[in-house]
Amino acid sequence: xxxxRNLLEVKNVTKKFGSLIAVNNASLHISENxxxxxxxxxxxxxxxxxxxxxxxxxxxxxxxxxxxxxxxMKNPTARAAAGMAIKFQxxxxxxDKTVRENILxxxxxxxxxxxxxxxxxxxxxxxxxxxxxxEFQLIDYLHLPAKQLSHGQQQWLEISMAVAVNPVxxxxxxxxxxxxxxxxxxxxxxxxxxxxxxxxxxxEHDLDFIKELCDRISVMHYGEIVASxxxxxxxxxxxxxxxxxxxx
Amino acid sequence: MSPVLIFAGNDYLTQIVTRxxxxxxxxLSVEMSWGQTGIFTFGQAALFGxxxxxxxxxxxxxxxxxxxxxIGLALIxxxxxxxxxxxxxxxxxRVGELYVALVTLALSYICERLANSWTFLGSGNGVPGxxxxxxFGHSLGSNIQVFYLVLVIFILLMLLCFYIVxxxxxxxxxxxxxxxxxxxxxxxxxxxxxxxxxILCAALASIAxxxxxxxEGLVSPSMSGLALSTTTVLWVVLGGRGTxxxxxxxxxxxxxxxxxxxxxxxxxxPILIGIMLLLTMVFLPKGLSSIPxxxxxxxxxKTL
Numbered sequence: 029x030x031x032x033r034n035l036l037e038v039k040n041v042t043k044k045f046g047s048l049i050a051v052n053n054a055s056l057h058i059s060e061n062x063x064x065x066x067x068x069x070x071x072x073x074x075x076x077x078x079x080x081x082x083x084x085x086x087x088x089x090x091x092x093x094x095x096x097x098x099x100x101m102k103n104p105t106a107r108a109a110a111g112m113a114i115k116f117q118x119x120x121x122x123x124d125k126t127v128r129e130n131i132l133x134x135x136x137x138x139x140x141x142x143x144x145x146x147x148x149x150x151x152x153x154x155x156x157x158x159x160x161x162x163e164f165q166l167i168d169y170l171h172l173p174a175k176q177l178s179h180g181q182q183q184w185l186e187i188s189m190a191v192a193v194n195p196v197x198x199x200x201x202x203x204x205x206x207x208x209x210x211x212x213x214x215x216x217x218x219x220x221x222x223x224x225x226x227x228x229x230x231x232e233h234d235l236d237f238i239k240e241l242c243d244r245i246s247v248m249h250y251g252e253i254v255a256s257x258x259x260x261x262x263x264x265x266x267x268x269x270x271x272x273x274x275x276x
Numbered sequence: 277m278s279p280v281l282i283f284a285g286n287d288y289l290t291q292i293v294t295r296x297x298x299x300x301x302x303x304l305s306v307e308m309s310w311g312q313t314g315i316f317t318f319g320q321a322a323l324f325g326x327x328x329x330x331x332x333x334x335x336x337x338x339x340x341x342x343x344x345x346x347i348g349l350a351l352i353x354x355x356x357x358x359x360x361x362x363x364x365x366x367x368x369x370r371v372g373e374l375y376v377a378l379v380t381l382a383l384s385y386i387c388e389r390l391a392n393s394w395t396f397l398g399s400g401n402g403v404p405g406x407x408x409x410x411x412f413g414h415s416l417g418s419n420i421q422v423f424y425l426v427l428v429i430f431i432l433l434m435l436l437c438f439y440i441v442x443x444x445x446x447x448x449x450x451x452x453x454x455x456x457x458x459x460x461x462x463x464x465x466x467x468x469x470x471x472x473x474x475i476l477c478a479a480l481a482s483i484a485x486x487x488x489x490x491x492e493g494l495v496s497p498s499m500s501g502l503a504l505s506t507t508t509v510l511w512v513v514l515g516g517r518g519t520x521x522x523x524x525x526x527x528x529x530x531x532x533x534x535x536x537x538x539x540x541x542x543x544x545x546p547i548l549i550g551i552m553l554l555l556t557m558v559f560l561p562k563g564l565s566s567i568p569x570x571x572x573x574x575x576x577x578k579t580l
Contacts, residue, residue, distance in 0.1 A: 082461065108463030120458045122451065133451045136444050137462040141472060144444035152444065193463070 033095070035060050035227040036081070036197055041090030043076050050076040051087070052251040058197070058227040063219070065238035066231045067262070068248035074231050075117070075201065077248065081229070082114050082199055083107045094197060109138065113195035117202045117231075119182040123175035127166050127185060130174050131157045134189035156192070164188040164218065180211040184218070191222050198228045204237055216241050239263065247271075290419040291491075296531050297423075297430040298488045299511075303527045304437050304520070305480035306508045311517040312441055313473040314453030316373040318505040319361065319380030320481045322387040325500020327354050327485025329391065332403035332495040343409040343425065343490065350486035351479055358478020359471070366470040370456055381505065388501035402496030409490040422491045429487060433480060438520060440476075449473060510549070514556050516563025526564060 036058040043051040051073045058064045068074040079085040081092060083104040092100045094110050102110075122130050135153045136144060161167040164184045169177060174185060183203060190198055203219065204212045219228060219241060232238045238245060239259035246256040249271045255262060262268055302324050309315040327350040334340050334349055361383065365376055391397050398404075408416045409425070416422055440446055451459045452469045460466050489495050498504065515526030530549070537545040560566060 084457075104457070104460040105463055105465055108461060114461055120455060122454050122458075124454065125447075125450070129447060132444070133447055133459075134462050136448065137451075137459070137464050139444070141445055141448070141468070144448055145440060147444045148439065148442065189462075 033060050034058075035062070035095065036229070037091075037093045038077075038081060039091045039093075041077070041080055041087045041092065043073075043080055043085065044088045050251055051080065053090075054248070054251070054253045056246050056253065056256070058229060060196075060227055061223055061225075062244065063223050063228045063230065063242045065242035065245040065259075066229060066248060067233065067235060067238065067245055069233060072248040073251035074248045076251075078199060078201055078229070078231050082112065108193075111196035112199065113190035113193055113197070114199040115183070115186045115190050115201060115203060117205060119186040121174045121182060121186050121189065124173055126171055126173055127161065127177070128157055128170040130185055131160055131189055131192055134192045137193070160188045160192055163221075165214075180207045183207065184215070187215075187218065187222075191226075195226050198222060198226045200228065200230045202232060203230060204232075204234075212237060235263070287419045290423050292531065292535060294419065294423045294426050294491045295488075296528050297426045298484050298491060299527055299531065300430055300524055301433055301480055301484035301487065302508055303511045303515075303523045304434060305477040305484065306512050307517075307520060307523045308437055308440075308449075308480065309473055309477040310509070311512055311519070311523065312446065312453060313449040313470065314373065314456070315470055315474055315477075316377045317380045317474075317477070318377055318502075318509060319383040320477065320508050321502075321504035322380070322384040322500050323354050323358060323478045323481035324485040324488070324504070325387050325391065325495070325497075326350075326357055327482030328489040328495040328499050329397060329403065329485075330354075330482070331486040331489040332406050333397075335406045335409075335489070336403055341407050341410045341415065342413075343411055346409060346490065347429075347483055347486050350482045354478045354482025354485070355475055358475045358482075362471040362474035362478075366467045366474070368467075370466070381502070384500065384502050384505040388497050391497035391500055400497060402494060402499075403489075404494045406489050406493045406495070408493075419491075426487050426491055429483070433483065434520075434524075437480075441520060510553055512563075513553060514564055516565035518562070519565050522563050522565030 034057055038054065038056045040053050040055055041051055042049065042053055054077060056064065056066070066074045066077065076085065080087040083102060086101055090100070091098065094112065097110060099107055099110060122133060125133065132153055135156060157170070158167065161170055164187065166181060166185060166188065169181070174182060177185060183205070187200070187203060200219065204215050207215060216237070219230070222228065230238055230242065242259060244257065245259055245262045246253050247262060247268050248254065254271060255265045255268045257265070302320060306317065306320050309317050330350045330353045331346045334346060340346065361380070365371060365379060391402070392400055408422065410416060411425070416425060448464065448469055451462070451464060452466055456466055485499070488499065511527040511530065512523040514530070515522030515524065556563065
């Protein structure tokens with residue numbers, strides 16, 4: 029039996045905003061090819077936790093390591109270089125750029141300037157762009173500005189941009205927000221496929237979506253992780269039922 | 277021909293067209309930094325002045341007229357200053373557009389004050405009597421020859437900018453302009469993109485300053501001042517941020533009207549320009565070059 033390496037390790041992270049403790053002494057870990065769901069109602073601190081992991085808001089205390097490399101205080105560029113990619117809650121794509129340009133922006137991010145300047149046309153990476161666009165059903169829209177895409181397509185575009193760079197850790201903040209049930213199903217398939225190459229953290233408030241998809245789930249409430257386990261364990265956990273499920 | 281005669285000379289039109297080309301290089305530098313990369317700079321006139329004064333002083337005091345040496349020296353000084361400012365502004369955490377605007381505005385102010393008060397720089401009189409440049413020992417003897425020199429350099433630099441904007445690096449510049457933070461999450465080294473672009477634009481502005489000095493035969497404090505700084509931004513706003521040709525056309529049209537209108541309506545003309553700027557910002561935030569697109573999309577709506 030192969031032992032899976034620990035990919036992301038978050039140890040005793042606390043984040044304070046003045047006197048407000050948004051995340052209190054929270055720990056979690058993700059192994060290779062594992063999908064972890066971070067579940068919690070609005071204001072439970074799961075977004076703050078995600079921001080601490082991705083480097084948007086540095087934690088007040090605690091330690092975050094990626095492949096045994098400490099990244100707690102590293103900036104987003106360094107984290108991207110270490111193999112982290114993110115999809116934000118509201119799709120942050122380049123609305124005025126075409127779908128092709130958007131994917132290229134992600135693909136070329138780590139190339140040197142001189143390599144970029146030498147490449148006079150935007151035709152580079154064409155094969156990879158077409159491959160991704162086909163996978164995410166965007167192939168017919170490559171030439172369209174991203175602002176003309178539907179809401180669900182914009183989400184897919186951002187996920188495809190994150191997957192494009194073959195990240196080792198993929199952070200997805202509410203990947204299906206505002207999607208139709210059919211689009212959700214399709215998204216689940218795409219995420220499952222991406223997990224063949226990466227560990228994935230999904231932040232959600234909808235248990236139904238992630239219980240099918242995730243290997244493990246951690247539940248946050250008032251800034252603390254109140255339960256962790258398999259989807260079945262989480263669903264039957266009385267504490268989770270009390271603080272979370274009954275309120276939905 | 278002495279430099280004084282250039283202004284009194286009969287080939288007045290050549291002078292105006294040459295100046296438009298020189299300003300063309302300057303407006304390219306503002307467009308590349310603000311229009312393409314989102315660095316809201318009011319400092320291009322300062323770097324323009326630095327290039328001009330460096331050229332003027334070297335040409336008059338050291339008697340060097342070779343254009344390649346003059347451009348080379350202006351470039352070195354311009355790039356050095358550009359590097360200092362950009363390292364100060366961009367090497368740390370992200371700073372806002374307004375902060376960049378204020379720092380570069382202060383730079384222009386400092387340069388203008390320095391030029392006005394330092395006797396080495398000729399104080400209020402500036403540096404007059406800059407001779408015609410020479411190429412490979414062959415001295416250019418008339419405005420029309422200088423015009424051809426400026427034209428060639430302008431075309432080369434414009435092609436360079438056009439090439440960069442359409443390369444993958446152009447996309448990188450736009451990625452930083454449209455969402456700095458997002459670009460960092462993709463792994464872009466945002467400070468390096470901004471520093472590289474700022475230095476490139478400092479180089480463009482100092483070349484423009486050098487050509488201004490040799491074509492006008494005179495540099496004065498106003499060429500590095502707040503008025504010109506604001507004007508360069510105005511050209512880009514009017515022409516349309518994010519397009520290379522829009523600002524060039526806006527600048528050329530304004531320059532052509534400028535000389536006429538300053539005679540006809542000397543006090544009203546600046547006010548008219550101000551009103552134009554306001555109207556453009558309110559009704560055409562993407563500049564005059566966006567009009568064709570607006571008409572096109574209106575037509576599409578009608579056909580729907």
